[in-house]
Amino acid sequence: MDKDRVKGAATRAGGKMKQAAGDMTGDTKMQTEGKLDQAKGKAQNAMGSAKDALKK
Structure with missing residues (x-):
């Protein structure tokens, strides 16, 4: 999981x-x-999801 996804979840919450x-x-x-x-x-x-997809 990308750090942007974690930050995004925290910002959203x-x-x-x-x-x-x-x-x-x-x-x-x-x-x-x-x-x-x-x-x-x-x-x-x-953005984090896109980065994860590019890594695969």
Whole structure:
């Protein structure tokens, strides 16, 4: 497993927590940041998957 996939999963999880905290407090900025972090994590994961595929 590529380190980008691990980082992506961590970033995505952090984004989900940030979005949930924003939902609970009504903080739209935090909600948006959480969604952006999730998208960033998804992109990192995809990059890691591509690297893994190239190694095979």
